[in-house]
Amino acid sequence: MKATLFRRHGGPEVLEYTDFPTPQPQAGEILVRLRAAALNRMDVLVRNGWPGLKLELPHINGADGAGEVVALGSPLPEGEGSGVRVGDRVVINANLGCAKCEFCQNGWDNLCSDWHLLGETIRGTYAEYVCVPARQLYKLPPEFNFHAAAAAALVYQTAWHSMVKRGGVKAGETVAIVGAGGGVNSASIQVAKYIGAQVIVIGSNQQKLEQAESLGADILIDRSKEEDWSKAVFIATEKRGVDVVVDNVGTTFPMSLRALKKGGRLLTVGNSGAPRFEIDNRYIFAKHLSILGSSMSTLADFVEVMELVVAGKLKAILDKTFFLKDASAAQERLWRGENFGKITLEIP
């Protein structure tokens, strides 16, 4: 098969569009002919590498993908993927639990003791073919676009699990979202609006804020003009503060803690800024704040949120599409933050 892979860690120049052996489905696995893949920041971090990261090289990036089922490794476990047939159009859930440990058995497969993320710890979707366990597939309706499906999978399951399952965001609450451009943030805006919350978006420039507004954001704060945006949040909420802050930047935690009302919740699924920063503990205890972390979602959440995506109630925002062979240019665009929503790869 054709794949874009890397044989050593480094910059975009290490990506190579080349031939690689087509994976063969093991028992319980499905071979998918990918038609679209979507990019995530993690792809670039994995390509760059970090101390202690040990991957079987060459490695293939890519957590998100959609395509057609071409072969079933038999036998499929009982009740699992029994509905999947050759020719089905599917989107992949990249959160890989073992299905056996105590967490998986209790439906918390994103806490699996042998957890893997497609494209991060094992070879992913920047390729013509990929093998995944049958339970990782969600069947798409015939007319649903592969790019829209691939672009939705990781960001929507992440936003849904964090906001609905961990954060318990409710109708009528006010949610501030720090950052407007990233895939999880644009998904978070739509999830919050779908639930019936009021949404404040803190964005880095006017263009990104206008795009956030087009997704339903109610109040826009431009942090290039309002350096202390927690003050702007207070003014916008009549000095009450917000119920929930979605902060996937990290370094903005001090400001997010200030922007919360008493008893508020800070939700986080990542750190596009940096992982280490100082916070003032006094805000947490004096205001009874909760900090709730999460990562990816459960198999059940994935189905729940994909139902809303195929029904058109939640939509992945598509930025730009590149061919698989041009994945390095695609990653460069993502890393420079030039995108609004998801960058995808066309896999001819």
Ligand SMILES: [Zn+2]
């Ligand atoms: Zn497990």
